[in-house]
Amino acid sequence: MSARTTLKAALLLGLAAIMATPATAQGNQLSAYKQRVTLLEDQLAVENLTATFGYYFDKGLWDQAAELFTARGSLEYGQRGVYITPARIRQAMLLFGPQGLAKGSLNNHMMLQPIVVVAPDGRTATGRWQGMVMLAAPNENGKWGVGIYENQYVKEGGVWKFAKLHFYVTAMTDYDLGFAKYAIQMEGPSALFPPDQPPSEVYRSFPNAYLPAYSYRHPVTGEVLKDLPMEGDDILGRPDRGMDSSKKEVSSAAKGMTR
Amino acid sequence: MIKRTHIIAALIGASSLAGLTPAIAQTSAEKLAALEARITRLEDMNAIEKLQRSYGYFVDKGQWTPLSELFTQDATLEIGGKGIFLGKARVLEYMQKAFGPDGTKKGALVNHMQFQPIPDISADGKTGWVRARAWVMSNGGWGLPLYENEYRKENGVWKISRLTGPFTMYSSWEGWGKWAMNNTWPDKFDPPPDLPPSVIYLTYPAYYIVPFHYPNPVTGKVFKPDMGEVGAYHRPPGTKEQQDSLKVGRWVDGSQPIGEPPRN
Numbered sequence: 001m002s003a004r005t006t007l008k009a010a011l012l013l014g015l016a017a018i019m020a021t022p023a024t025a026q027g028n029q030l031s032a033y034k035q036r037v038t039l040l041e042d043q044l045a046v047e048n049l050t051a052t053f054g055y056y057f058d059k060g061l062w063d064q065a066a067e068l069f070t071a072r073g074s075l076e077y078g079q080r081g082v083y084i085t086p087a088r089i090r091q092a093m094l095l096f097g098p099q100g101l102a103k104g105s106l107n108n109h110m111m112l113q114p115i116v117v118v119a120p121d122g123r124t125a126t127g128r129w130q131g132m133v134m135l136a137a138p139n140e141n142g143k144w145g146v147g148i149y150e151n152q153y154v155k156e157g158g159v160w161k162f163a164k165l166h167f168y169v170t171a172m173t174d175y176d177l178g179f180a181k182y183a184i185q186m187e188g189p190s191a192l193f194p195p196d197q198p199p200s201e202v203y204r205s206f207p208n209a210y211l212p213a214y215s216y217r218h219p220v221t222g223e224v225l226k227d228l229p230m231e232g233d234d235i236l237g238r239p240d241r242g243m244d245s246s247k248k249e250v251s252s253a254a255k256g257m258t259r
Numbered sequence: 260m261i262k263r264t265h266i267i268a269a270l271i272g273a274s275s276l277a278g279l280t281p282a283i284a285q286t287s288a289e290k291l292a293a294l295e296a297r298i299t300r301l302e303d304m305n306a307i308e309k310l311q312r313s314y315g316y317f318v319d320k321g322q323w324t325p326l327s328e329l330f331t332q333d334a335t336l337e338i339g340g341k342g343i344f345l346g347k348a349r350v351l352e353y354m355q356k357a358f359g360p361d362g363t364k365k366g367a368l369v370n371h372m373q374f375q376p377i378p379d380i381s382a383d384g385k386t387g388w389v390r391a392r393a394w395v396m397s398n399g400g401w402g403l404p405l406y407e408n409e410y411r412k413e414n415g416v417w418k419i420s421r422l423t424g425p426f427t428m429y430s431s432w433e434g435w436g437k438w439a440m441n442n443t444w445p446d447k448f449d450p451p452p453d454l455p456p457s458v459i460y461l462t463y464p465a466y467y468i469v470p471f472h473y474p475n476p477v478t479g480k481v482f483k484p485d486m487g488e489v490g491a492y493h494r495p496p497g498t499k500e501q502q503d504s505l506k507v508g509r510w511v512d513g514s515q516p517i518g519e520p521p522r523n
Contacts, residue, residue, distance in 0.1 A: 206368050
C-alpha cells in the first residue's frame with residue numbers, strides 16, 4: 001500500500017466517522033420518537049376499542065361485542081361471575097336481553113373518563129373507566145347506575161383486544177327514588193348460564209363502600225394505589241382497611257347536600 | 260481579469276458549499292426538534308387530561324391524601340363559592356375536614372365524573388390548562404361543576420397548580436325542576452378559606468360563565484364573558500333585581516376581590 005493510498009483511506013475513514021456519528025444519533029432520536037408516537041396511537045386504539053364495546057353493549061349487539069375479546073378473554077359484570085372465551089361472553093350478555101335488545105329496553109352503559117396506560121413494550125395495556133348506566137325495561141321504572149371498569153388489553157397481530165373486561169357496579173337505584181332513598185343490589189351468578197368462575201372479588205354495592213384497586217400508579221408520586229383506605233363490610237367479614245376510625249363526625253358538606 | 264473572476268467564482272462556490280453542508284444538517288436537526296416538540300405537546304395534553312381524571316377518581320372514593328399529592332406546593336383551590344384555599348396542605352385540610360377522613364365510606368356516594376376536557380399547553384411547555392366539567396352523582400343529589408384549571412410541569416411531572424371549579428347547578432334528588440342550591444358560601448363551609456371567592460355569582464337558575472382559557476378554535480377570537488353581569492341573569496336584564504345583583508360581592512370601587520397565592 002502506497003503512502004498515498006493509506007492517506008486516502010485514512011481520510012475516507014475519518015470522514016465516515018464524522019458522518020456516522022450525527023446520522024446514528026438522529027436515527028436513535030427518530031426511533032425514540034416513533035416509539036412515543038406508537039404509545040399515543042396505542043392508547044387511542046384502546047380507548048376506541050373500549051368505547052366501541054360500550055356502543056355495542058348499549059344496543060344489545062352481543063355478537064359484535066364478543067368479537068372484541070381475545071380467545072381467552074374474560075368478562076365480569078358486578079357479582080355475576082367470570083365468563084371466559086368469546087362464546088361464553090356472548091352467552092353472559094344474553095342475560096341482559098336478546099341480540100338487538102327487546103322493545104322498550106334501554107341498556108346504556110357509557111364508557112367515560114379513561115385512564116389508559118400502555119406498557120412500555122406496547123403489548124399490553126390497562127384502563128380505568130367511569131361507567132354511567134341508564135336502564136329501562138318494559139313495565140319497569142327506569143334505573144340509574146354507576147360503576148368502575150378496570151380492564152386489561154392485549155395487542156395481537158397489531159390489533160388491540162380485550163383480555164379482561166371487569167365492571168365493578170358501584171351503585172344502582174330507581175330513577176324516581178334516587179340514591180337518597182333507595183339502592184338496588186347487584187345480581188348474583190346466573191343459574192341459566194352459570195359463569196366459568198365465581199366473582200373474582202366479593203363485595204356489595206351502595207350503600208356499602210367498595211374500592212376497586214387503581215390499575216395505574218399515582219401520576220405525581222408514582223406510588224402503587226392498591227391498598228388505599230376502605231371501610232369494611234360486617235356481613236362479608238371484611239375489616240376496615242387503613243381507616244382513621246377516630247373521626248366519625250358528619251361533615252358540614254354532607255349536611256349541606258340535603259335540604 | 261479572467262483569473263480574478265475564476266477566483267471569485269471559486270470563492271463563492273466554496274463559501275456556498277461550506278454554508279450548505281451545515282445548513283442541511285441544521286435543518287434536519289431542526290426538523291427533529293420540531294417533531295419532538297409536537298410529540299411532547301401531545302404527551303403533555305394527554306398527561307394533564309389523565310391528571311384531571313385521576314383527581315376525579317380520588318374524589319369518588321374519598322382518597323384525600325393521594326388527591327392532595329396531585330397538587331403543587333403553592334397550588335390554589337377554589338370550588339363553588341367557598342373561597343380560595345392556598346397551598347397543598349390546605350387542599351388536604353379542605354377535603355378531610357369537610358368530607359371526613361380518607362377512605363370509601365358506607366352510605367357515601369360522591370362520584371365526581373370528569374368529562375369533556377379541553378387541554379392546552381403553553382408555548383414553553385411548562386404550563387397547561389384544562390377546561391372540563393364534573394358530573395356529580397351522589398347520595399345527596401346531582402351537581403355540575405365546571406373547571407378552568409392550571410397545571411405546571413415540575414421536573415418532568417405535571418401537577419395541578421390551580422383548581423378553579425365554579426358551579427353550574429346543584430340539586431337534590433327532588434330534581435333541578437323543583438329545587439336548586441344557589442351556590443356555596445364561605446360562612447356555611449368549614450374549614451374557612453384563606454381568601455374570599457375570586458368572583459361572586461349565583462348558580463342555576465341564574466348562571467355564570469367562567470372565562471375560557473382558549474380562544475374560539477375556528478375564528479381565533481377571544482371570547483370574554485361580561486364579568487359585570489356575573490350572577491345577573493336570575494332576573495331579566497334591565498330589571499331592578501338584575502341591576503342590584505351587579506353590586507353583590509364587590510368593593511366600593513366596583514372591582515371584585517381576586518386572590519393571589521403568597522410568594523414567600
